[in-house]
Amino acid sequence: MNRLLFRAMTPDDVDAVAAIEEKSFAMPWKREDFWREARNELATYIVGELDGKIIAYAGAWVSFNQAEVMSVAVEPDYRGQGVGTILFGELIKAVKARGAKAITLEVRPSNTAAIKLYENFGLRSVGRRKGYYLDNGEDALIMWNTRL
Numbered sequence: 001m002n003r004l005l006f007r008a009m010t011p012d013d014v015d016a017v018a019a020i021e022e023k024s025f026a027m028p029w030k031r032e033d034f035w036r037e038a039r040n041e042l043a044t045y046i047v048g049e050l051d052g053k054i055i056a057y058a059g060a061w062v063s064f065n066q067a068e069v070m071s072v073a074v075e076p077d078y079r080g081q082g083v084g085t086i087l088f089g090e091l092i093k094a095v096k097a098r099g100a101k102a103i104t105l106e107v108r109p110s111n112t113a114a115i116k117l118y119e120n121f122g123l124r125s126v127g128r129r130k131g132y133y134l135d136n137g138e139d140a141l142i143m144w145n146t147r148l
């Protein structure tokens with residue numbers, strides 16, 4: 001994956017990002033949502049390109065020295081090869097550069113790959129939001145790393 005390059009998401013990327021989102025989530029955001037995020041001053045979104053094709057993206061909001069992760073996804077064909085690990089490491093670098101000292105996110109307890117990924121970056125589950133996911137009523141695990 002040495003041809004994998006990361007850069008900030010721009011409004012021109014939203015179609016490619018929304019296409020990965022569609023394949024990745026039960027309640028996907030639309031291209032308009034990413035277009036708004038690309039212009040949101042609080043938001044930091046990055047995309048990973050392999051030979052010019054976007055295969056991964058991640059984003060977070062940073063405020064009061066805390067980063068709240070909004071989205072992390074890898075194109076299905078490229079999962080399980082370490083891309084998510086590089087992606088999340090790049091997101092952490094980007095939010096630290098904007099002053100984040102802690103990072104938090106919500107994840108489905110059934111999403112073992114994502115939980116493993118986040119634990120590898122020092123995030124720990126500190127609680128649950130009951131019935132958080134509207135599609136199936138699944139709880140959300142709330143994870144934090146307060147020592148970025």
Ligand SMILES: CC(C)(COP(=O)(O)OP(=O)(O)OC[C@H]1O[C@@H](n2cnc3c(N)ncnc32)[C@H](O)[C@@H]1OP(=O)(O)O)[C@@H](O)C(=O)NCCC(=O)NCCS
Pocket residue numbers: 024025072073074075078079080081082083084085086106107108111112113114116117120
């Ligand atoms: C979660 C996601 C981003 C991980 O991306 P990836 O490129 O597959 O991640 P990696 O290959 O870097 O693997 C990360 C860790 O998860 C583990 N993992 C990957 N796929 C796994 C699976 N299907 N089951 C269990 N563990 C898995 C890996 O072994 C690795 O841990 P290790 O380094 O300790 O061995 C990707 O699966 C994805 O896009 N999922 C759909 C969107 C999503 O659920 N996003 C998270 C929302 S909170």
